[in-house]
Amino acid sequence: xxxxxxxxxxxxxxxxxxxxxxxxxxxxxxxxxxxxxxxxxxxxxxxxxxxxxxxxxxxxxxxxxxxxxxxxxxxxxxxxxxxxxxxxxxxxxxxxxxxxxxxxxxxxxxxxxxxxxxxxxxxxxxxxxxxxxxxxxxxxxxxxxxxxxxxxxxxxxxxxxxxxxxxxxxxxxxxxxxxxxxxxxxxxx
Amino acid sequence: xxxxxxxxxxxxxxxxxxxxxxxxxxxxxxxxxxxxxxxxxxxxxxxxxxxxxxxxxxxxxxxxxxxxxxxxxxxxxxxxxxxxxxxxxxxxxxxxxxxxxxxxxxxxxxxxxxxxxxxxxxxxxxxxxxxxxxxxxxxxxxxxxxxxxxxxxxxxxxxxxxxxxxxxxxxxxxxxxxxxxxxxxxxxx
Amino acid sequence: xxxxxxxxxxxxxxxxxxxxxxxxxxxxxxxxxxxxxxxxxxxxxxxxxxxxxxxxxxxxxxxxxxxxxxxxxxxxxxxxxxxxxxxxxxxxxxxxxxxxxxxxxxxxxxxxxxxxxxxxxxxxxxxxxxxxxxxxxxxxxxxxxxxxxxxxxxxxxxxxxxxxxxxxxxxxxxxxxxxxxxxxxxxxx
Amino acid sequence: xxxxxxxxxxxxxxxxxxxxxxxxxxxxxxxxxxxxxxxxxxxxxxxxxxxxxxxxxxxxxxxxxxxxxxxxxxxxxxxxxxxxxxxxxxxxxxxxxxxxxxxxxxxxxxxxxxxxxxxxxxxxxxxxxxxxxxxxxxxxxxxxxxxxxxxxxxxxxxxxxxxxxxxxxxxxxxxxxxxxxxxxxxxxx
Numbered sequence: 001x002x003x004x005x006x007x008x009x010x011x012x013x014x015x016x017x018x019x020x021x022x023x024x025x026x027x028x029x030x031x032x033x034x035x036x037x038x039x040x041x042x043x044x045x046x047x048x049x050x051x052x053x054x055x056x057x058x059x060x061x062x063x064x065x066x067x068x069x070x071x072x073x074x075x076x077x078x079x080x081x082x083x084x085x086x087x088x089x090x091x092x093x094x095x096x097x098x099x100x101x102x103x104x105x106x107x108x109x110x111x112x113x114x115x116x117x118x119x120x121x122x123x124x125x126x127x128x129x130x131x132x133x134x135x136x137x138x139x140x141x142x143x144x145x146x147x148x149x150x151x152x153x154x155x156x157x158x159x160x161x162x163x164x165x166x167x168x169x170x171x172x173x174x175x176x177x178x179x180x181x182x183x184x185x186x187x188x189x
Numbered sequence: 190x191x192x193x194x195x196x197x198x199x200x201x202x203x204x205x206x207x208x209x210x211x212x213x214x215x216x217x218x219x220x221x222x223x224x225x226x227x228x229x230x231x232x233x234x235x236x237x238x239x240x241x242x243x244x245x246x247x248x249x250x251x252x253x254x255x256x257x258x259x260x261x262x263x264x265x266x267x268x269x270x271x272x273x274x275x276x277x278x279x280x281x282x283x284x285x286x287x288x289x290x291x292x293x294x295x296x297x298x299x300x301x302x303x304x305x306x307x308x309x310x311x312x313x314x315x316x317x318x319x320x321x322x323x324x325x326x327x328x329x330x331x332x333x334x335x336x337x338x339x340x341x342x343x344x345x346x347x348x349x350x351x352x353x354x355x356x357x358x359x360x361x362x363x364x365x366x367x368x369x370x371x372x373x374x375x376x377x378x
Numbered sequence: 379x380x381x382x383x384x385x386x387x388x389x390x391x392x393x394x395x396x397x398x399x400x401x402x403x404x405x406x407x408x409x410x411x412x413x414x415x416x417x418x419x420x421x422x423x424x425x426x427x428x429x430x431x432x433x434x435x436x437x438x439x440x441x442x443x444x445x446x447x448x449x450x451x452x453x454x455x456x457x458x459x460x461x462x463x464x465x466x467x468x469x470x471x472x473x474x475x476x477x478x479x480x481x482x483x484x485x486x487x488x489x490x491x492x493x494x495x496x497x498x499x500x501x502x503x504x505x506x507x508x509x510x511x512x513x514x515x516x517x518x519x520x521x522x523x524x525x526x527x528x529x530x531x532x533x534x535x536x537x538x539x540x541x542x543x544x545x546x547x548x549x550x551x552x553x554x555x556x557x558x559x560x561x562x563x564x565x566x567x
Numbered sequence: 568x569x570x571x572x573x574x575x576x577x578x579x580x581x582x583x584x585x586x587x588x589x590x591x592x593x594x595x596x597x598x599x600x601x602x603x604x605x606x607x608x609x610x611x612x613x614x615x616x617x618x619x620x621x622x623x624x625x626x627x628x629x630x631x632x633x634x635x636x637x638x639x640x641x642x643x644x645x646x647x648x649x650x651x652x653x654x655x656x657x658x659x660x661x662x663x664x665x666x667x668x669x670x671x672x673x674x675x676x677x678x679x680x681x682x683x684x685x686x687x688x689x690x691x692x693x694x695x696x697x698x699x700x701x702x703x704x705x706x707x708x709x710x711x712x713x714x715x716x717x718x719x720x721x722x723x724x725x726x727x728x729x730x731x732x733x734x735x736x737x738x739x740x741x742x743x744x745x746x747x748x749x750x751x752x753x754x755x756x
Binding site: 016076079087 | 196197200201203204205207208209211212214216217218219220221222225236239243246247250368
């Protein structure tokens with residue numbers, strides 16, 4: 001089984017996810033700039049989620065470049081990742097429309113956490129399929145960045161009641177940490 | 190005629206179908222978790238349909254891998270399948286918003302049934318085009334799983350008046366049965 | 379310049395057009411079957427447009443298979459076709475929601491007519507680029523079907539005031555005529 | 568790293584952007600032609616934006632054809648461009664619904680300006696990666712058209728208070744200037 005159609009389908013779904021988020025950006029009825037400025041929380045949450053989905057696309061791209069074979073289980077692990085990514089537009093809109101209230105900020109963290117879990121499952125499946133001596137396995141190594149991210153998401157969820165701004169800062173931190181694409185694989189390849 | 194563009198177009202349509210379902214997930218106006226929890230029937234029906242569309246993509250992927258040639262009739266049999274799949278977001282939303290009421294549950298079953306019919310038509314067209322001795326024909330064999338699915342859909346539609354929960358359970362059962370991708374073809378290839 | 383990305387982009391746009399039409403299918407608020415049956419004009423217009431967009435995809439696919447080279451002008455002729463196709467979801471929804479009233483039926487015909495004009499422009503550009511002795515030019519020949527379609531659209535627009543049902547019947551007739559894919563090219567290739 | 572998936576993903580996102588703009592085209596509730604004609608500002612702004620997104624796709628296509636290698640930074644420069652392009656449907660709808668009022672016209676110009684900035688960043692990244700002696704660098708040359716566009720956008724934004732029609736005329740002028748695809752690269756290749 002070759003990976004071409006898996007990549008094409010994932011690209012399609014991720015492209016749609018990253019683009020439909022903008023549909024939540026309801027056009028204000030008045031033409032005033034103040035009406036536009038009122039949308040800032042929606043705009044900020046859109047930027048953050050755009051970066052997150054971009055990171056997932058980048059890393060997915062890198063990971064599959066180091067991949068040579070695919071199995072039925074990998075197809076489902078990939079769909080499972082796409083499922084959680086597909087909830088990002090919803091959690092983004094809910095967080096933005098409610099001006100980063102604690103509940104939606106926690107739920108935003110839960111969705112990010114589940115995306116990370118799904119990504120790791122896919123990663124492990126791929127490593128298992130290619131063997132521990134594969135380029136892929138060596139490139140990922142101890143996955144320190146992945147572990148730090150998980151910790152930040154969990155902290156963000158837990159602290160959302162205390163201050164949703166701390167949680168949001170943690171999510172921004174993770175995004176910045178990943179903005180540098182997954183060099184580990186790039187280097188190993 | 191080669192199959193590349195048929196796959197690409199199908200991937201595009203299926204990617205959009207699986208993703209726009211999430212647009213039916215209207216963001217609640219309040220930031221409370223209880224407002225979120227009220228969405229559970231929509232969430233459950235979203236998960237079920239995501240799995241169904243995923244199954245169709247997986248099996249479509251497998252079936253076309255065993256395919257070597259395409260005809261005009263096959264293009265239309267494929268579009269016919271995409272037509273019924275495109276109604277899944279509608280029937281999903283209707284079922285979810287009405288908390289699995291009997292009418293929408295029956296209609297959900299009708300759409301699934303028609304998807305299955307369309308899939309079988311496409312499958313038969315492909316077998317006819319490749320011959321009974323082809324890898325494809327041998328891989329599909331008696332299509333026992335396909336027949337059980339049809340029976341479950343029909344039972345689900347018929348029983349929706351008695352109990353929509355029995356119908357829903359039947360749909361879940363079919364999804365679980367197919368979650369294992371179409372190994373018959375994978376093995377034969 | 380090679381045609382791969384032109385095909386990929388067109389596939390993407392056409393896949394989205396054919397799928398977003400279903401978004402106009404607003405979910406009824408009641409779970410009753412009568413609420414569903416009230417949607418019949420929207421459903422009928424959806425089926426008709428789905429077939430039309432499918433026909434355009436099929437013929438586009440066939441035409442580009444006979445194509446070997448692309449120019450800047452061809453890229454724009456293609457975008458021009460995609461522009462008119464992109465108006466089909468709008469005219470479909472307007473016609474369906476107004477139960478095939480005369481104004482929307484005429485506008486639906488105008489959009490189909492402009493799609494046909496754009497298709498012919500693209501076709502002529504491609505023939506000019508490949509020469510009159512090319513496979514493409516020979517395959518298209520006198521384009522009798524194209525001319526009949528134009529005549530039907532114009533009649534449909536003109537007669538919409540008299541009876542929108544005659545107009546609709548003409549549109550259905552054209553769709554049926556084209557449902558058979560463009561064998562001319564298939565045979566010539 | 569090869570450019571195939573970058574092209575595919577960009578094609579997907581641009582295809583969605585160009586198509587979802589039509590979703591802002593709300594179907595009028597009455598079937599009268601006057602209700603349709605009331606939509607003219609939305610239609611005009613849709614045409615303008617369709618051409619702009621088409622230009623970006625064309626030029627992106629040309630630029631990447633002259634590209635042979637990709638880096639992590641280029642992936643992000645590309646995502647940055649897609650981000651600003653994704654705001655075009657929003658600014659288009661706001662401008663159309665408010666009949667080209669000064670505020671929305673200025674914001675439309677800001678989005679176009681940022682798209683141009685993002686495009687130039689991507690272009691510079693690509694040139695840097697390929698070297699000043701590359702086909703790409705030579706093809707782009709002094710980028711005179713790019714500079715004129717920037718000047719027009721800035722003038723459009725500045726003059727929107729004086730007359731949004733002058734601003735709009737400037738945006739139309741830029742679109743017409745670019746409608747001719749990027750021959751520089753085509754010729755050099």
